[in-house]
Amino acid sequence: MAATEKEILQVRELTKSFYGVAANDKVSFSLRNGEVHGLLGENGAGKSTLCSILAGLYRPDSGDVILNSERIRFRSPLDASNMGIGMVHQHFKLISSFTVAENMVLGLNAKSRNISLGTVEDEVRELARQYGLDVEPSAHVWQLSVGEQQRVEILRQLFRGARILILDEPTAVLAPQECDRLFEAVRHMVERDHSVILVSHKMDEILSNTDRVTVLVGGRNAGTLRTNETDAAELAKLMIGSDHLPKLANKSLRRFVESTPVLTIRDLEVIGDRGTEAVSGASLEVLSGQIVGVAGVAGNGQREFQQAIVGRRQISGGSIMLRGRDITQLSSRARSRSGLAYVPEDRLGTGLASGLTLEENLILKSYNEPPYSHRGVLSTAVITAAAEKLVKDFDIRGARSGMPVSLMSGGNLQKAILARELSRPHDLLLAASPTRGLDLAATASVRQHIRADTEKGGAVLLFSEDLGEIVELSDLILVLAGGRIVGSYTPATLDISELGLLMTGAKVHN
Amino acid sequence: MNDTVLVLSVVSAISAGTPILFAALGEITTERSGIMNLGIEGMMLVGAITGFWIGVETENAWLALLGGALGGILLSLIHAVLAISLRVNQIVSGLALVIVGSGLSAFWGNSGDRPTLVQTKTGVRFDPIFPEVIRDLPVVGPVIFGHDPVVYLSWVLVAAISYFLYRTQTGLSLRAVGEDPGAADASGLSVTRYRYVSTLVGGFGAGLGGAYLAIGVIGTWAAGLTAGAGWIAVALVILSGWRPWFALLAAYAFGALRSLGFTLQIAGIGVPSDFLAMIPFIATYLVVIVVSASPTRARKVAGPAALAKPYSREAR
Structure with a gap:
């Protein structure tokens, strides 16, 4: 691959906290010109946060981003895009009722106001050919498969002149044969001197498609290694981390x-x-x-x-x-x-009815059984008494009568779900x-x-x-x-x- | 030949359809940005009374038309602030606007120590622009060349808005805001600005339509003179699939229905006018049913995906 030693992007001691919890804790990392650099880590290791900072979505609390030896601060994704950094998100930011070409020109500068869609389509077709990202520019996005939509997102970044592409878990949504095509395109990109940051938690993918790999653990850089000098076992050890x-x-x-x-x-x-x-x-x-x-x-x-x-x-x-x-x-x-008792992953979506009160949520699965109701009429006294007992047994705090549960804290919501499920x-x-x-x-x-x-x-x-x-x-x-x-x-x-x-x-x- | 029932019907269909067309064009622009303004009826009434009053005072038909448009814009500003900045439910705000508009216009038309506007005639009107020789040509004379300049203005607007929406980058951006404000925001477009401007354009269209209805079509003021024209415009936007040229056709079809009552009476066919008044809405039902029966078709003429959904950057 075309990787050189020249560093195009450097990140120095980047820290970003959300509500007092550091998602990135003094992360340092560098990207070389023309390399594919893997970012490996478990969920919550800080991969997405780091990428979002590089793409101009988040602003770091401290630390520097150095692009082409120049210290930079992005105020918006547009800034990052103008400086040649493009990110392909896990959730595509495409407008499905628009054509591929229309999505390309969206938000371009006013100086290109009189852009002709025909010209754009030709340019996109040419780009698609060069990089092996086969997409029909006049097709509507809703007609495309997920893999094709991802190609549109990548083409969009290339169309805007991105030199550095950040792919955030690109294969999470792809079928195996589509993955092969994607990495084929990634190789075309580095051949043309683009640099690619590949975020993934799939070991095989990182090992076979990157030049170097950085492992993030708990928001810190646990090590940057040359891919051809390491193996799955070493990376897994780094990823899980000894103090974890x-x-x-x-x-x-x-x-x-x-x-x-x-x-x-x-x-x-x-x-x-x-x-x-x-x-x-x-x-x-x-x-x-x-x-x-x-x-x-x-x-x-x-x-x-x-x-x-x-x-x-x-x-x-x-x-x-x-x-x-x-x-x-x-x-x-x-x-x-x-x-079968069930404590689902999303508390307010599946676990609880967010607009109802705690009392109502606690009988959500038994409201139509005695003693909670008789002939379709709720027995409020019984319900209140049962709820009071559960609140006491499970130490559920922060509920007031008439208050929707959506205003309660996550811990108390979880206790409420457990109380309902385990009491049946x-x-x-x-x-x-x-x-x-x-x-x-x-x-x-x-x-x-x-x-x-x-x-x-x-x-x-x-x-x-x-x-x-x-x-x-x-x-x-x-x-x-x-x-x-x-x-x-x-x-x-x-x-x-x-x-x-x-x-x-x-x-x-x- | 120019006096045949068919030619006369077409001419009166165009005349009756033009106010609805203006209102629908405005609403298409508004809804394309993702804002639904159901208050067209109210904005048309305020446009009608403002236009009529300025017509009486200035005796200038064009000033009257402009004044009506301004009236519509002012009323739509209420909706814009509520729906865009305060993220109020757009259905509720739009319905409230109808009531506010009807009330304001009825009050204004009846109050004051001067003779109330109800008893007045403006004396201003729009004259046909083509010379009589051309207007007397068989069929095309009355149908194409016989209209006043406002009708031609509406044709220009149809072409202009269609070109704007589909051929300019600003139009593309506007549609993007209506389809997916999050993606538009991420592309660096100001969702708020696009939505405000297009909501005001909606007010402009409805006000213009109302004023033209009062001075160009009916010629007098009466409280509630729109008689549901604003609601027909709402239906028409859906019927047209949010596309200006289809709105033109549908507006004239509905205009024909509005004037059909008289034609049928002359022909001795007794159809209750209340029944005819329902047809636009039944037609809209039918179109919506036919369209939604096929997913591909539904996709093609679907409304903006983010229609009536308030946008807030932080809420994700």
């Missing part, structure tokens, strides 16, 4: 020889939103009293997996059994009645990222409730991107990657670096 290794010390091994299976999933196949298979033949079993943790990087089928279990998404194959009963054909309400008779608790965004006290309390539930014989299936949480809580750890269960560990057999490798989609032979 969960403590296994006070973990008591529990045995489940005599336990009965609560949830049995066989060969589950689920089609995702994009029509491709999101879960491909996954099987698992959760025993009574057991916590099974599913580790994995977001976007590997977790969402579809959960939705299939609770009945919010059709499955295309396999079976789901709850206490020996096939629930595959049941509605989500029927599943809930058969003993249930055999299985399905919890997805239950402590995401919560403070330490709330996190501890939520984990305590989950643990306590198993002591009464309940089974828990836990999905989380927080590896620490998975390790701390689980009796069995499964790894989900590419819609498959690719690994299984008990606390005794846990090999954290191998698990890290599996999570990032790398192959492990043993």
Whole structure:
């Protein structure tokens, strides 16, 4: 590749905090002319924040960005674009009812006001040919596939004269053969002296498509390496980070020889939103009293997996059994009645009705059963009494009568969901990222409730991107990657670096 | 030959359709930026009374027309502030504007110690611009050359707005703001500025239409003289698929319906006028149903994606 030693972009000690939490903590990093530089890290490692600063979306709290030996400050994405830095976001910023060419000229300077779309189409066609980014410029964006739309986004940046392209997890939305085409185009770009920052958490992708790689951990640069001098194992070790290794010390091994299976999933196949298979033949079993943790990087089928279990998404194959009963054909309400408790990932979207009060939310799944209602009329006294008891038992704070729950804090919202789900008779608790965004006290309390539930014989299936949480809580750890269960560990057999490798989609032979 | 029912119907359809056309052109511009202003009826009434009053005072038809347009703009400014800056629900604000406009115009038309405007005739009118020789040509004379200058102005506006929306970069930007304000904002366009200007253009169109209705078509003032013309304009915007040339055709079709009552009466066919008044809305229903039956078609003539959705940069 055309990479030279000349550094085109330097980042020095960049710090950016959100609400007192540093997303970038004195990150330094440099980009050479004509290189593909990978940014590797777990979710929340600060990759997106760093890129957003470089693209002019965020302003850093401190630190410098040096472009072509000149210190610069962007006030807007337009500034960055004018200086030759273009970012392709995960969520495309295209106007779907416009043609490709119309999207190209959108927001261009007034001096090109009398631009002719015919000329633009010709230019785009030429650019597309040069870079191997095949797109018809007169097509409307809504007619294009996701892969084509991504090519439009890249072409748009090239059309505006971007020398540095930031691709934020570009393959997250692509089918495998489209990924190959994308990296083909990336090679064309570096041949023409563009520099590319490739954000990814997929190890294989970084290893086969970059010149150098920088690993971010907890907002810091954990190391920049030449790709051809490193391997997956070294990168995984850097990525997980030694101080992030969960403590296994006070973990008591529990045995489940005599336990009965609560949830049995066989060969589950689920089609995702994009029509491709999101879960491909996954099987698992959760025993009574057991916590099974599913580790994995977001976007590997977790969402579809959960939705299939609770009945919010059709499955295309396999079976789901709850206490020996096939629930595959049941509605989500029927599943809930058969003993499935669910703590979803998004608290205010799926977990709670944001405009209703806490009392109303607490009976959201039992309002139509006695004693909460009789012949369609709600028994307010009973409801209030039940709510008061749950508020006390689960220590839910910040609710006032008549106040919508959307005004409560995340921790209290989560406790409210747990209170509602755990107070109903249930055999299985399905919890997805239950402590995401919560403070330490709330996190501890939520984990305590989950643990306590198993002591009464309940089974828990836990999905989380927080590896620490998975390790701390689980009796069995499964790894989900590419819609498959690719690994299984008990606390005794846990090999954290191998698990890290599996999570990032790398192959492990043993 | 120029006195046949058909020719006369076409001429009166054009005359009756022009005020609606002005209002619809304005509303197309407004809605293309993502702002829905249902207050056309109110803005037309205020345009009508302002135009009529200035006509009485100045005896200048063009000043009257301009005054009417200004009246419409002022009323639309209320909607702009509420809908764009304060992010009020646009349906509510638009409906309120109808009531405010009707009330204001009725009050103004009846008050004061001078003879009220209700009893007055302006005495101003627009004369045909082509000489009689041309106007007397068979068929094309009355249909093409027989109109007053305001009708030609409306044709120019149709062409101009169509060119602006589809052929200029500012027009493209305006449509971008209506389709996806977030993406437009990210491209460096000022969503607020585009939306304000196009909402005022909407007021301009409705005010112009109202004033022309009062002085050019009816010739007197009466409270509520628009008789639902503003609502027809709302329907017409949807019917036209937010496209100016289709709005022209639809406006004349609806104009024909408005004058059809008389024609049918003359022909001895008794159709209740209330029934005819419903037809524009039934036609709109039919078009919406036909269009939404096919996803491809729906995509082509769909309204702006961000229509009636307030935009705030921080709320994501």
